[in-house]
Amino acid sequence: MKTSLKWIKDLVPGLEVTPQEYTDAMIMSGSKVEFYECQDSDLEKIVVGRIEKIEPHPDADKLVVCQVNVGSETVQIVTGAPNVFENAIVPVVLDGGKVAGGHDGSKTPGGIKIKKGKLRGVESFGMMCSIEELGSTRDMFPEAPEDGIYIFPEGTEIGQDAVKLLGLDDCIVEYEITSNRVDCFGVLGIAREAAATFGKEFKPPVVKETGDSDDVNKYISVEVKDTDLCSRYTARVVKDIKVGPSPEWMQQRLRSQGIRPINNLVDITNYVMVEYGQPMHAYDLSTIEDNKIVVERAKDGDTFVTLDGQERKLDSSVLMICDGKKQVGIAGIMGGENSMITDDVKTMLFEAACFDGANIRVSAKKIGLRTDASGVFEKGLDPNNAIEAMNRACQLVEELGCGTVCGGVVDVYPNKKEPITLPFEPDKYNKILGTDISKDQMLEYFKPLEIKYDEASNTLLIPTFRQDLLSYADIAEEVARFYGYDKIPTTLPKGSSVKGGISDKMKLEKLARNVAEYSGFSQIMTYSFESPKVFDKLMIPSGEKEREAIEISNPLGEDFSIMRTLPLNGMLTSLSTNFNRRNKDVRLYELANVYIPKALPLTELPDEREQFTLGMYGEGADFFTMKGVVNEFLEQAGLNAEEPEYTSEMKVHDRPYLHPGRKADIYYKGTLIGYMGEVHPAVCGNYSIKSRVVVAVLDVPAVLTFSKEKTIKFSGISNFPASTRDISMVVPKDIVVGSIEKAFKNKGGSYLESFDLFDIYEGSQIKEGFKSVAYSLTFRAKDKSLSDDDVNSAMDRILKALEGMGIELRK
Amino acid sequence: MKDKLQEIKEKALEQIKAAEGAETLNDIRVAILGKKGELTGILKAMKDVSPEDRPKVGQMVNETREAIEAKLAEAKAAFEKAEMEARLKHEKIDVTLPAKKLKAGHRHPNTIALEEIENIFIGMGYEVVEGPEVEYDYYNFEALNIPANHPAKDEQDTFYINKDILLRTQTSSCQVHMMEQGKLPIRMIAPGRVFRSDEVDATHSPSFHQVEGMAIDKDITFSDLKGTLAEFAKEMFGEDVKVKFRPHHFPFTEPSAEMDVSCFKCHGKGCRFCKGEGWIEILGCGQVHPHVLEMSGIDPNEYQGFAFGVGLERIALLKYEIDDMRLLYENDTRFLSQF
Structure with missing residues (x-):
């Protein structure tokens, strides 16, 4: 929404403020000003002058030398403009003045200074201006020539301020109006706010009774069939129409709104829409059959040609304006080609109605046609405003002499909207605000807002144009707005304190971040939605559970259309970005959700599972480095009662996106808590990463279950010496060291303190199908020095178990 | 006897003063205070001193030993200090050389x-x-x-x-x-x-x-x-x-x-x-x-x-x-x- 400041000042006569003062105060009372622009900020010393004499330039064919009378003097100006003639009345910028830009329409911030000078040896003391040089356009001033100096009508007084004469001495203020303040989508609404803000009187136009002795009912009848979508329909008739230009004052106000003046009829409808915030429509009455308007829903499959010549598809939710035989307009959106006003219109039907906002919004979307009118209607208008706008329009018709208004109005308004009353509760308002504003002061604030107080019933009567005032909280805001938000005290809540803090899950996230970061991983954030093509990129075969993803019904495009079921695409995409930008040795992690539907299509909310995902390439990016990071995290998270188990037997998902020989599911106490591995080289290829990539994914909720068990208990330090035994084994290749370690643990007894792998070897000195594995085992007791017998018996048990597995000892 | 002790002491102090390193000091210590050292020899000869003079002579011998030991320790400390200073001087680095980067990750x-x-x-x-x-x-x-x-x-x-x-x-x-x-x-x-x-x-x-x-x-x-x-x-x-x-x-x-x-x-x-x-x-x-x-x-x-x-x-x-x-x-x- 925008308004001219001059227009506002005309409606609030006592208002004397600078644009900045106006803006600051309006913002603080709740009408948010986005910006303002003074049209004349770069225009200086521009007056109206008359060209008295034109002579050719002695040295240039395309230039002429003009003597221009600017009232107080006659100045010589050299110009190349083709459209000048003797006695033409023109805008003239004098020596030392400023224009807004070039005459090609380009604007120069700060303006262009005009100084006297010589053009091809002839002195020139200023410049005659085109409309573009004055900062406007031919769109706003259609009478301006396409390429030349603006020419004023004959008889225009010379010497006066040309900027003022053109109405460019104005400041245009642009507001962000919130959806609850429908009344402020009209200039009158803003002016009412301005009056209340500055404590000045608001003087809206006085609308007089209009119409001759003729009766509108002879010309038209109205039937509203679908009253749920049209709460009010008013119609009046104008005959003996004389189409012509509208007066300069109206044109200037329309221009200030960025609306191009066209002719008196069109201008009046536009003017009233801006002034009252009520869209109007005009039909050529001669096209209306049976002298009848019917308001009803379209039928499924109907088509209709709007006045822009486009055929529109309709359905039964779209409200139409019809005559006795046919459809003549889409209610609140656009009129029809078959009933539009043409230059030879004789009699016209004016419509000011109130349509259901939600329906207009849905219909406009459905038809794909959002107009200025539908944009206003969809906010949900006050039906009481419709008749006022209608009468204002008819008054303007009479004032402008563009026709004869028929007496009377057809007004179909079955359920009149009455103002609501609210109890006046000053204590409640103060309690919400934390203020101590007096009752009388509050009532003062209400007056300019036209909220009336009835002392007998202690109630407030809310005008119907304030549809946003429905409860005591709304009234409290009105009090606060005019008391001043800045004057409300600044305090901290008193009373009962609450224990603040974060949840166990958030503590675990913090821990994950710390472990990841000190291991060199940086945090990333990626989108929750992605393309279904991701599954192909990750080589997940069809039918696999991981493909069962939630679809967004109105996505931004296929690339953002499903909710991710695994976090790898985000990670691999980010690694790919880095790889292809030649960033070396990259380590990344993410903490974010995947979305696992319980059933598809979705009937209840999905399981949102947070995944701790790590990924890396470059130096040190190998399986066991990653395994170390994972183990460190699990240990710190309190999953240290036993060691996590890594197995390459994938029981839940096959995880085809990982290297078949270098992948593992991670279990803790028999529960799957995550997986890790090298990314399959073909998948790396799909992401254009020409390097080995290692990833790990931990399911945060699963880890959290065990993390909660975490207990820290000191188990003492033994003061007795340790005994170590080294064993070297020849092991069949398919036996994993995990099972050897299991044998140590199961058979080593309570004295086995630790064991460390110190060599693993496959090669020429070992027989085919075997590998050499060497461990160092440490034994210690808490309460005694171990004897050789103690250690030997433990070793015997271990060796026996190893032999049972087909493992030979190397001597 | 007294003169003999005085002589040993003066000779020892002179040698300590002239010593060029910690090893020389050790040689001096062995030569005078060692099992076969000069001062030890005098103690061995105590059996020839009359019983009434023995405490007095014993005291003199001890005083001499303490004086020499103190001087030896002092000289040793001085050598060590000099040695450390030399090493520290040698170990001087250019502090403006680039830092070794810690490879910790970063938070979003x-x-x-x-x-x-x-x-x-x-x-x-x-x-x-x-x-x-x-x-x-x-x-x-x-x-x-x-x-x-x-x-x-x-x-x-x-x-x-x-x-x-x-x-x-x-x-x-x-x-x-x-x-x-x-x-x-x-x-x-x-x-x-x-x-x-x-x-x-x-x-x-x-x-x-x-x-x-x-x-x-x-x-x-x-x-x-x-x-x-x-x-x-x-x-x-x-x-x-x-x-x-x-x-x-x-x-x-x-x-x-x-x-x-x-x-x-x-x-x-x-x-x-x-x-x-x-x-x-x-x-x-x-x-x-x-x-x-x-x-x-x-x-x-x-x-x-x-x-x-x-x-x-x-x-x-x-x-x-x-x-x-x-x-x-x-x-x-x-x-x-x-x-």
Whole structure:
């Protein structure tokens, strides 16, 4: 929404403020000003002058030398403009003045200074201006020539301020109006706010009774069939129409709104829409059959040609304006080609109605046609405003002499909207605000807002144009707005304190971040939605559970259309970005959700599972480095009662996106808590990463279950010496060291303190199908020095178990 | 005897003085104080001294030994000191050589900003909670006073899964979950991901983060809202930051406001950063609408309070002077490593 400041000042006569003062105060009372622009900020010393004499330039064919009378003097100006003639009345910028830009329409911030000078040896003391040089356009001033100096009508007084004469001495203020303040989508609404803000009187136009002795009912009848979508329909008739230009004052106000003046009829409808915030429509009455308007829903499959010549598809939710035989307009959106006003219109039907906002919004979307009118209607208008706008329009018709208004109005308004009353509760308002504003002061604030107080019933009567005032909280805001938000005290809540803090899950996230970061991983954030093509990129075969993803019904495009079921695409995409930008040795992690539907299509909310995902390439990016990071995290998270188990037997998902020989599911106490591995080289290829990539994914909720068990208990330090035994084994290749370690643990007894792998070897000195594995085992007791017998018996048990597995000892 | 001792002492001291290193000192010690040393020899000869003179001679011998030992120790310390000084001198390095880089990872700027916000509110007794990202329409809209066909629903360009389930457009849904639990009073903040169908550009992203806040008790007022958020702004942006509350409209709060902070780059003078205005819009807030309280089972005649919502990316972009929102989701390590 925008308004001219001059227009506002005309409606609030006592208002004397600078644009900045106006803006600051309006913002603080709740009408948010986005910006303002003074049209004349770069225009200086521009007056109206008359060209008295034109002579050719002695040295240039395309230039002429003009003597221009600017009232107080006659100045010589050299110009190349083709459209000048003797006695033409023109805008003239004098020596030392400023224009807004070039005459090609380009604007120069700060303006262009005009100084006297010589053009091809002839002195020139200023410049005659085109409309573009004055900062406007031919769109706003259609009478301006396409390429030349603006020419004023004959008889225009010379010497006066040309900027003022053109109405460019104005400041245009642009507001962000919130959806609850429908009344402020009209200039009158803003002016009412301005009056209340500055404590000045608001003087809206006085609308007089209009119409001759003729009766509108002879010309038209109205039937509203679908009253749920049209709460009010008013119609009046104008005959003996004389189409012509509208007066300069109206044109200037329309221009200030960025609306191009066209002719008196069109201008009046536009003017009233801006002034009252009520869209109007005009039909050529001669096209209306049976002298009848019917308001009803379209039928499924109907088509209709709007006045822009486009055929529109309709359905039964779209409200139409019809005559006795046919459809003549889409209610609140656009009129029809078959009933539009043409230059030879004789009699016209004016419509000011109130349509259901939600329906207009849905219909406009459905038809794909959002107009200025539908944009206003969809906010949900006050039906009481419709008749006022209608009468204002008819008054303007009479004032402008563009026709004869028929007496009377057809007004179909079955359920009149009455103002609501609210109890006046000053204590409640103060309690919400934390203020101590007096009752009388509050009532003062209400007056300019036209909220009336009835002392007998202690109630407030809310005008119907304030549809946003429905409860005591709304009234409290009105009090606060005019008391001043800045004057409300600044305090901290008193009373009962609450224990603040974060949840166990958030503590675990913090821990994950710390472990990841000190291991060199940086945090990333990626989108929750992605393309279904991701599954192909990750080589997940069809039918696999991981493909069962939630679809967004109105996505931004296929690339953002499903909710991710695994976090790898985000990670691999980010690694790919880095790889292809030649960033070396990259380590990344993410903490974010995947979305696992319980059933598809979705009937209840999905399981949102947070995944701790790590990924890396470059130096040190190998399986066991990653395994170390994972183990460190699990240990710190309190999953240290036993060691996590890594197995390459994938029981839940096959995880085809990982290297078949270098992948593992991670279990803790028999529960799957995550997986890790090298990314399959073909998948790396799909992401254009020409390097080995290692990833790990931990399911945060699963880890959290065990993390909660975490207990820290000191188990003492033994003061007795340790005994170590080294064993070297020849092991069949398919036996994993995990099972050897299991044998140590199961058979080593309570004295086995630790064991460390110190060599693993496959090669020429070992027989085919075997590998050499060497461990160092440490034994210690808490309460005694171990004897050789103690250690030997433990070793015997271990060796026996190893032999049972087909493992030979190397001597 | 006395002279003999004196002679040994003087000779020893002279040798110590002339010694060139710790090893020479050891030789001297062995030669005089060792098992076969001169002074030891004199002690061995004590049996020839008359019994009445023995204590006196013994004392003299000891005095001599102590004097020599003290001198030896002194000389040894001096050699060690000199040696260390020489080594330290040799070990001098060029301290301007480049540092060895620690390879710790970096936290995402969103997280850094979030942790700051969380710490401020935890300090004021707020609990940090979470809510679902895929949410029922009821929690995202209806329970927040945004019924079907309300224009605010359009303004927020919602991603729908079906007619009842959507991707939440605001963390305000967490307000409703919190209130429904019925544990009063409430002081909570709820950070999280939200989604709106905005095309990606320098200032928009279809997925971003908000932090919701809410305080409900018997008498929490709009002035408490002002005080709490002013405190937050000071801690977040600096002690000298000023705040301004402007009336605004949100369906679920009444009265509602937007909070601006004085530009913390130019201190309100107006700069590129605040687009010349001297103020930067930070958050939306207001007193929880009585109807919203009521819908979630809280009696608005007994309880009242405030709520607010902050855009996390907005704070991160402002605070760390990041000029393009896309950088936050591209995850280029050259970007991430600056935080």
